Amino acid sequence: SQTIHQWPATLVQPVGSPLSLECTVEGTSNPNLYWYRQAAGRGLQLLFYSVGIGQISSEVPQNLSASRPQDRQFILSSKKLLLSDSGFYLCAWSLGSTNEQFFGPGTRLTVL
Amino acid sequence: SQQGEEDPQALSIQEGENATMNCSYKTSINNLQWYRQNSGRGLVHLILIRSNEREKHSGRLRVTLDTSKKSSSLLITASRAADTASYFCAPPSYGKLTFGQGTILTVHP
Structure with missing residues (x-):
């Protein structure tokens, strides 16, 4: 069966610090992320999506970036966090762009 | 981009009552999905209804779709305290799902 992992579960970071959130999927191949x-x-606000390794589409201009170094790994990053980056970050996968999406447990980010 | 708009924003009912949530969208779709989110958790897919379907059932859930009115409804029958959650409709737009603000459902025991 398929599973999706996100970590960390919670994160408190100071303004100006870097960020790296990781999402991995198991049990499927070539998912949309x-x-x-x-x-x-x-x-929910869609930030990024990816249909394949190295293929990233950004939905809104912002202080964040995403990468997909492996088929089932999706990383959200920032070089310098802003207060407005606080929020609950969710990773999801699907097979097909408008099919059912499966969500991870989320990461609660607080920027102080 | 298109976004599903849920109505009402919040709904408070007693256990055993039915809960109805509505969703409106803007452009033609090939399917519409409903999701549930418990507080502080990820979303869970509830049901998908295709554009050629008018009604679909799953356990205590009943979803309707009226493509002429660009609207959908989610009915939860005989609600339970465990149904307390936020509910989102997700119509696709430009090949991606879009989520509205959701309906916060509170079921009092």
Whole structure:
């Protein structure tokens, strides 16, 4: 069966520090991968998606970047965090762009 | 980009009652999905309804789709306290799913 992992589960970082969040998927091949951010009490904002290794599409201009070094690994990064980067970050995968998405447990990021 | 808009934003009911949540979208779709999110957790897929389907059932869930009105509804029958969560509809747009603000459902025991 397929599983998706995200770590860390929670993170508190100072403004200006770097960020690296990792997401890995098991049990499937060639998935579409997604990074979402959810502000408190709000909906999901799609940040990045990837249809293959090294292929990254950015949905909104921001202080973040994403990479996909392996088929089932998706990394969200920042060189210098801003206060506005705080939020709940969710990784998801799907087979096909409009098919069911499977979400990871999320990372709660607080930037102080 | 298109976004599903859920209504109401919040819904509070007693255990055993039915809960109905609505979703409106803007452009033609080939399917629409509903997801559930427990507080502080990832989203879980509930049901997918295709554009050629008007109604679909899954356990206590009933989803309808009216493509002429560009709307969908999610009905949870005989609600339980464990149904307390946020519910999102997700219509596709330009090959990606879009999520609205969700409906926060609170079921009181």
